[in-house]
Amino acid sequence: MLTAIVGINWGDEGKGRMVDLLSRDYDVICRYQGGNNAGHTVVNDRGKFILNLLPSGILREDTVNVMGPGMVVDLQHLCSEIETLHEKGVSVTPNNLKISDKAFICLPYHKQQDILEEDRLADKKYGSTRRGIAPVYGDKYMKKGIRIGDLTDFKTLEEKINDYTTWKNLTIKSYGEEINPREIMQWLSEYGEKLLPYMSDAGGFLSGAVKQGKDVLFEAQLGALRDIDYGIYPFTTSSQTLAAYATIGAGVPGLKLDKTIGVMKAYSSCVGEGPFAAELFGEDAHTLREAGAEYGAATKRPRRVGGFDIVASRFGVQTQGADEIALTKLDVMSYMKKIPVCVAYEIDGELTTTFPMGARLMRARPVFEYLDGFGKDITKCRKIDELPKEAINYINFIEKKIECPIKYISVGAGRDDIVTK
Numbered sequence: 001m002l003t004a005i006v007g008i009n010w011g012d013e014g015k016g017r018m019v020d021l022l023s024r025d026y027d028v029i030c031r032y033q034g035g036n037n038a039g040h041t042v043v044n045d046r047g048k049f050i051l052n053l054l055p056s057g058i059l060r061e062d063t064v065n066v067m068g069p070g071m072v073v074d075l076q077h078l079c080s081e082i083e084t085l086h087e088k089g090v091s092v093t094p095n096n097l098k099i100s101d102k103a104f105i106c107l108p109y110h111k112q113q114d115i116l117e118e119d120r121l122a123d124k125k126y127g128s129t130r131r132g133i134a135p136v137y138g139d140k141y142m143k144k145g146i147r148i149g150d151l152t153d154f155k156t157l158e159e160k161i162n163d164y165t166t167w168k169n170l171t172i173k174s175y176g177e178e179i180n181p182r183e184i185m186q187w188l189s190e191y192g193e194k195l196l197p198y199m200s201d202a203g204g205f206l207s208g209a210v211k212q213g214k215d216v217l218f219e220a221q222l223g224a225l226r227d228i229d230y231g232i233y234p235f236t237t238s239s240q241t242l243a244a245y246a247t248i249g250a251g252v253p254g255l256k257l258d259k260t261i262g263v264m265k266a267y268s269s270c271v272g273e274g275p276f277a278a279e280l281f282g283e284d285a286h287t288l289r290e291a292g293a294e295y296g297a298a299t300k301r302p303r304r305v306g307g308f309d310i311v312a313s314r315f316g317v318q319t320q321g322a323d324e325i326a327l328t329k330l331d332v333m334s335y336m337k338k339i340p341v342c343v344a345y346e347i348d349g350e351l352t353t354t355f356p357m358g359a360r361l362m363r364a365r366p367v368f369e370y371l372d373g374f375g376k377d378i379t380k381c382r383k384i385d386e387l388p389k390e391a392i393n394y395i396n397f398i399e400k401k402i403e404c405p406i407k408y409i410s411v412g413a414g415r416d417d418i419v420t421k
Helices: 015-025 075-087 108-124 133-141 148-152 154-175 181-198 202-211 243-250 282-291 310-320 330-335 358-362 389-402
Strands: 002-007 028-031 040-044 047-051 064-067 097-100 216-223 259-265 268-270 304-306 324-328 338-347 350-352 365-372 406-410 418-420
Touching: 002 015, 002 243, 002 310, 015 040, 015 216, 015 259, 015 324, 015 406, 028 202, 064 202, 075 181, 097 181, 097 202, 108 133, 108 154, 108 181, 148 154, 148 181, 154 181, 202 216, 202 243, 216 243, 259 310, 282 304, 282 330, 310 338, 310 389, 324 389, 330 389, 330 406, 338 389, 365 389, 389 406
Parallel strands: 002 216, 002 259, 028 064, 028 216, 064 097, 259 324, 324 406
Antiparallel strands: 040 047, 268 304, 338 350, 338 365, 406 418
């Protein structure tokens, strides 16, 4: 079984907790795109973990975890993440972590570029995490990137770094700064040496695992609306966040998925800049944000929050090709007497239920319907008929509108705080 777990909306939907839950049924867990610009939060019997680069299956002792060629890897950050897990008693070894030799390295000058550009943009900034993701993907497609496999030949690597930093400095010097190639080589030596034992032919490993009948779970970062091609460009990430890219970004482009599980919250949240039509403001937003602890796992930035967005979510379901849905954080809404649901957008005096792009999306205003709240603590519910009827009505309403079955309902942050429909 080849399954992808992907985000339906703007990211931060709760994919990490679903991967952690469902990884019990899979032999291999593979991250296939993105870098350390988003965090997957997992709460289990070992404690609370925030994973930026490592696949969420790393917390299970009997899974093998793969970081695919579609990823961009900050070596220093990854070393720190592995060290943190070791301190918490989680074993990370070359036996349970394999890093693709084709994955690209996010270098210190990529972060430097990212910060300088966001500062230059000021009020027009894209909402970058300032972790170098756009510059490193840019270099990948400019054919001026450094890959994990380059760490095996430092003589050739040094020649590349000298060439690339000369090119980079043409821009960086205009900011009054300069990249020192020797410092970059020192950084690569210090952190690359620690990670070389994990380097692997990820595609070859995955192909072999599938031939042996192993089950593979592909873990996405962010959501459909942040995809570089199909999202709310330019307020997107710099990689393909879609399930269709899973096997490509994992290193096995010839394989086909058997199932796609889409993850979305029972309300809307968004970290960073860009259009967010269903956004709530003032006290309503503050109360929901605090109830859901809506702060970015990677950046700690307060997330923007809003009512569930039918228009955006249906687009996300279709774009991801989702077969079933995991609905997270339903328990957060227990305090609401009336639950706001955005069922349409008003753009230039006209109503639409089709998700727009570009300038039209920037002008979209939400049309809300209000459903009855359930007003009860549901964190102990484990069966669908244990939920209040108002909660079931809410789930059924969403399911019908997005045209995709909801199979999992998260009623708490813990691994087993789940209702299966």
